[in-house]
Amino acid sequence: MCNIPLLCIVGPTACGKTHLAVRLANEINGEIISADSRQVYRKMNIGTGKDLDEYSITGKQIPYHLIDIVDPGYHYNVYEYQHDFQLAYQDIVGRNKIPILCGGSGMYIESVISNKYRLDEVPVNDEFRKDAEKYSMDELIAKLKSYKSLHNNTDILDRERLVRALEIALYYDQNPLWYNEQVKYNLFYLSIERSVLRERIASRLTQRLENGMIEEVKLLLDSGVSMDDLLYYGLEYRFISQYLADMMDYEKMTSKLLMAIGQFAKRQQTWFNRMRRNGFQMTDIDTSLSDSQKLQIILSTINS
């Protein structure tokens, strides 16, 4: 049943992902799963670029998922996303519709199309623990390395952690993912020249400020969302809340924010570049192409 691949539209902020994903969904009877770590929050609309009206096209509403699913103030994370994604994905596929993943949170995207971020509830394995007592630290470390490459030292700091790490590795090795299978996917990367992207970001920022983005942040604060949470949400929420708290003037706020968004966009591109280097197949779509040309590329890729 999972022959339908997940079509992924990815790229940096302000490159037109939603616009394209909606058109694609309209074309192939698809539904959109957002991969945006901030659009999950309700009431955070302008600052996260939610653009909900973009989801209706020629009078038709394209269904979307994983947007507006938690309240502001909550700290959502990758692992919850991984879980929520599976539910949405299986729901869509179960209804014979085509899932389209669309977003710019690289880690969220990678977490659902690779098995690199697996984190199940792993039960204690007494038998294994007893057996492990017979081996030295070095032997156990060697064994752990045979299961996975160590990305840091936290797993081998002491015997207890090491045994637990091995226990988890063993469990993963012997048990399938809680969801049935690895998601098949097709990645489409919206490529855009940095300077053009910067211009887009700048004009979009001006527009958002005119559209009441500052009011939005003020409302969040008034409704009880803490300053710390807004700082944590980053970018527009971070800088605007600092401006509202008189920590910087308007001019400084806008210039720093503009810079920060630009730097963020660069990091997003770095993430996707790395995914490509690490073997993820990616089809580039030049943002300067027309909508129909872009759709053409996607359709011909998935039909071949």
Add this chain to the structure above:
RNA sequence: GGGGGGAUACCAGAGCGGUCAAAUGGGGCAGACUGUAAAUCUGUUGGCGAAGCCUUCGGAGGUUCGAAUCCUCCUCCCCCCA
């Protein structure tokens, strides 16, 4: 009109005769990323290169073995007194 201060690499800003291709910060560029990822962190930043060489500190001259640093003139900016 008189007096004073200043012009340094993309920006801000140190340096005030040699150890200066020039501190530091910002930006830019590149990268990392396993329970905060719109976060956090790292490298790099005149040109060509292996050593090394070449062109830089507003402009033109000068002093000196040697100048971003001292002197003269010029251009522009800021402040104060008229």
